[in-house]
Amino acid sequence: MKRTSFSEMPCSVARTLDHVGHWWSFMIVRNAFYGQTRFREFQESLGIAKNILSARLKDLTEAGIMKKIPDRNGSKYSEYILTEKGWDLQPVLVALMQWGDKWEPHESGPPLELLDKRSGISIPYQGIRNAEGDVIPREDLTSRFSPAAKEMLMKKAAE
Numbered sequence: 001m002k003r004t005s006f007s008e009m010p011c012s013v014a015r016t017l018d019h020v021g022h023w024w025s026f027m028i029v030r031n032a033f034y035g036q037t038r039f040r041e042f043q044e045s046l047g048i049a050k051n052i053l054s055a056r057l058k059d060l061t062e063a064g065i066m067k068k069i070p071d072r073n074g075s076k077y078s079e080y081i082l083t084e085k086g087w088d089l090q091p092v093l094v095a096l097m098q099w100g101d102k103w104e105p106h107e108s109g110p111p112l113e114l115l116d117k118r119s120g121i122s123i124p125y126q127g128i129r130n131a132e133g134d135v136i137p138r139e140d141l142t143s144r145f146s147p148a149a150k151e152m153l154m155k156k157a158a159e
Contacts, residue, residue, distance in 0.1 A: 010152045019063040020089065024048055024056045026096070029082070029089055032066065037079035065089070095126050 006014035006021075020026055027046055036042055043053050057080055060066040065086040068078050094114065101110040114123040127135035145153070 010149060019059065019065060022056060022059075024052055025060060026093065028053070028056055028060065029065065029086060030093055032080065032082045032086065033090060033093065037081055038077060039080070040077075042080075060086070091126060094123065098125055 006018045009015060020029065024046070027048075028042055031042055031045055036045065039053065039057070042048065042057075043050060046053070048056075057066065057068075061068050061080070063085075064083055066080045067083050068080055071077050071079055097112070097114075115121065116123060125135065128141060130136050
């Protein structure tokens with residue numbers, strides 16, 4: 001059964017979920033961050049059915065999040081690598097990981113620690129930060145509709 005597309009919604013979150021909203025999609029992207037590139041690597045490490053993996057990789061490549069390229073070692077198999085658009089999902093994945101470590105922890109603790117390779121220091125909680133890099137407390141965060149959103153809302157109200 002095909003799910004409803006959010007591609008025409010004005011909400012950025014909804015449109016993003018059109019491409020990465022399926023849990024397998026984010027797991028594939030996560031493993032690509034870890035260096036996996038081959039269909040077989042994804043399939044074996046995730047335990048995902050081949051037809052589901054094929055569909056997710058197709059969606060991710062059509063969305064420009066991953067790119068299918070010939071194997072760099074000359075094998076007949078292709079590789080799937082992250083594009084710049086795909087790499088830009090890394091902070092989202094880190095935020096999900098940090099949220100999970102806090103709110104859905106494994107009994108033996110976090111399975112992974114992210115480190116700054118240059119210093120060896122753990123990556124701090126990402127949070128929402130201001131221009132100076134300081135985490136903004138949630139009570140100090142607000143939002144407003146953009147001019148484009150206001151125009152869309154006015155058009156919708158006129159219908």
